[in-house]
Amino acid sequence: MSSIKTVAIVGCGIGRSHIVEGYLPNADKFKVLAICDLNTERMNGLADEFGVERRVVNFDDLLTMDDIDIIDICTPPGVHYAMVMAALKAGKHVVCEKPLVGSLAQVDEVIAQEKLSKGMLMPVFQYRFGNGIEQAKAIIDAGIAGKPYIGTVETLWRRGPDYYAVPWRGKWATELGGVLMTHAIHPHDIFTYLMGDVKRLFGRVATRVNDIEVEDCVTASVELASGALGSFTATLGSADEISRIRLAFENVTFESDHAPYSPGAELWKILPRNDETARKIAELLANWQHVAPRFQTQMARFHDALQGLGPLPVTSADSRRALELVTAFYHSSTSHEDVELPIAADHPKYQSWVPAAFRKA
Structure with missing residues (x-):
């Protein structure tokens, strides 16, 4: 066959x-x-x-x-x-x-x-795929990075009226959200992929850049299950466009390449705390095999999974984790409360985060 x-x-x-x-x-x-x-x-x-x-x-x-x-x-x-x-x-x-x-x-x-x-x-x-993010993930998974301390994610992009001229964009019923859902969801996924699950989130969303139904500016403070802390900031009103992820661990600090739409592709800045950590990293990466960015590697690994040769590279559980962050963001912004994760079926926004005025009858 x-x-x-x-x-x-x-x-x-x-x-x-x-x-x-x-x-x-x-x-x-x-x-x-x-x-x-x-x-x-x-x-x-x-x-x-x-x-x-x-x-x-x-x-x-x-x-x-x-x-x-x-x-x-x-x-x-x-x-x-x-x-x-x-x-x-x-x-x-x-x-x-x-x-x-x-x-x-x-x-x-x-x-x-x-x-x-x-x-x-x-x-x-x-966005998970490419040499930069894969090297960071390998160092973390090998235990070299040590305890996570703190991380920041900045999704500073630009979208204007021409982008929202496409009829389904900027509307709750068809796009389901704004910068939080359609744009920053990628860097936020990278953060949890590398740093681990979020335990609590306090967030704000606002519409300040475009004349649209959904948000185009967000910020949040997060606490991870590990005890580490983080912050998320995103806007669609930046003069230039960057995606910047900086993660401080016990033994290593990582900073992503700032390319907005492929922050995992190019090599990341890897800053070991001492010579011993630097030696361990050099040994781990000595025979590094190139990882193609974006869809090329994700699809190749999907094929491996279909053949029974490896795990799915992204799962529905990963999507649930991303959508939990979205849900927590929207709820925190309207309730002005700290939101605890995981979010269960009795949560007010479990069925929908779309404002009631925009929900389909």
Whole structure:
């Protein structure tokens, strides 16, 4: 049986990046057989560009195609939940862009459905991959870094009226949130990936840059389960664009490359506290093998997981952790309270963090 997995791309926006960065560099592992989009002009343009013959307008048609292994969901966030659940119930493997779904209740339903389905689900957190973040993770996992002390995350990006001219952006019903959900979710995921689970969060959100429903500025103070502390700041009104992550551990301080959309790709600044730590790091990294950034490595490791050769590189549990932070942020900002994690089904925003005035009837 061929190890090449067949893919249907649903949504032609970020879906193009999945093809260019993820599937084409892994052409020995994946083949894109179908493109699906409601906008036939966009769909035909993408399909023509990459020589994909099968063009589908109705998402449900993909679920009955026996020669499609993977449904790759790249649609606006508001429709993720229904598509993920339908694809899992149809027995397909699923790749889904962030945010995976629109509430903790929905992510828990997805996790329950996964256990009943033969397909595997991989949410997308492509910023996790690349030489910089992988080296930091290796040093931490080897125990060299020691106890985590404190960390900061700055997501300083720029978005204006041209960005929000796309009809689904900036609206609660379709984007499900603003800078917290669509942009800073990546660097915040890197923080928890390296530093561990957040125990408490006190946050603020505001809309100061754009004339939109959702937030475009946020800040928070966090306490981790380990006892370490952290701070998150994000805006879509920065003059330049950087993603900056700085993490101070007992023996090492790390600082990310400041590239806004691929902070894990280039080598990070690694500052050992003493010569002995420097020696251990040098030994650990002596035979370092290059790790391609973003989608290329995430998709390659997804293929390994499908073949039973390794774990899923990103899981639904990772998405739940990210969405817990989102939920805590929104609740803290409206209640002016410190929010304790994990968040259970009796929490006021478990069913939805969307303000009541913007919820669908």
